[in-house]
Amino acid sequence: MVLTTPLLDRLAQRGPVDVVATPQSAPLLAGHPAVRDVIVYDKRGIARGWRGMLRTARAIRFREADVPRGAQVAYMAQGSLRSATLAAVAGVPSRVGFATSAGRALYTNTVPYQADQHHATRLWSLASTDEEDRRPLAPLHPRLFPSSNDHAAAAALLSSAGVVPGSSLLVLAPGSVWATKRWPHYPALAVALQRDPRTANARIVIVGAAADGAIARDVSEAAQAAGLPLPIDATGRLSLLSSAALLARAGAIVTNDSLPLHLASAMGIPTVALFGPTTLALGFGPLAPHAESLGLDALPCRPCHAHGPATCPLEHWKCMRELPVARVVDAVADVMRVAR
Ligand code: SF4
DSSP states (O other): OGHHHHHHHHHHHHHEEEEOTTTTGGGTTTTOOOOEEEOOOOOTTTTTTHHHHHHHHHHHHHHHSSSSSSOEEEEEESHHHHHHHHHHHHHEEEEEEETTTTTTOOOEEEEEEEEEOHHHHHHHHHOOSEEEGGGOOOOOOOOOOOOHHHHHHHHHHHHHHTTOOOEEEEEEEEEOSSSSOOOOHHHHHHHHHHTTTTTTSSEEEEOOOOGGHHHHHHHHHHHHHTTTTOOOOOOTSSSSHHHHHHTTTTTTEEEESHHHHHHHHHHHHEEHHHHHHHGGGGSOOSSSSSSEEEEETTTOOOOOOOOOOOOOOOOOHHHHSSSHHHHHHHHHHHHHHHOO
């Protein structure tokens, strides 16, 4: 959803933009100036099955009633057959998607999937009318708009941990839905960052979902064992946009190839992104102005999966295990120095 926002900005120049989103991703678009409305499609919950799809299709038809039928276009950022079916059942006459997507049989126009481009560019190109128009003239920047309440929630969390305004913050995002994308050395990193004179003055904050709480505890225990200040554990305590608001105050983030990487891109935060079973070439790298992406480029098995497998097919998981802490510390110091 975050990487879709440059497309939304582009489409908003042509007319009203309504977005169909899952309950999990819909909150990300709150307050986004390019978006008129968000229609929630809870395909695994209350809108499960055909009846749920028909209800959602009716909601779409009702919302689009003020748009002349000839001007209604569905841009299929999510390329599933289910999404394409929903748009067709909702009676949207033009349906545009990637030529490689599972739902392509139901599209009225297809756009090439530019495998060599960043995914934000691929999504942005869905609104392109001809071949020359498929590459943006300037780098794309996703955007999110945390509200004043989101900023207040982030500020309250930091203040309750004794952080005063203007303090230097370093955010660690050690989680990922995909186990093999979780770099295992965040505990050692938290210690190394606090001992390195280039980064030692920054307070460490750990962000993530509630499910990342165990990793956050490991990081805290490592700091405690080393006699260093405890990181602030924000896992499970902030909404997505409040997390984005917290990132906006940070000097840098270290993140796996996962959602916080894209939140950081949207907030323009200096980013160190760690890639293991996936690579930058897949098109999901950081888009923040100051960013470094680290991975073991010489490891021949990379990438082994589009998202990251549940377990390493070779069982050694070298792509993450052997990515050294010292390289990450240097990269953090670099992005912070360049961003100053
Ligand atoms: S096969 Fe290689 S790239 Fe894939 S998880 Fe294992 S070490 Fe990483």
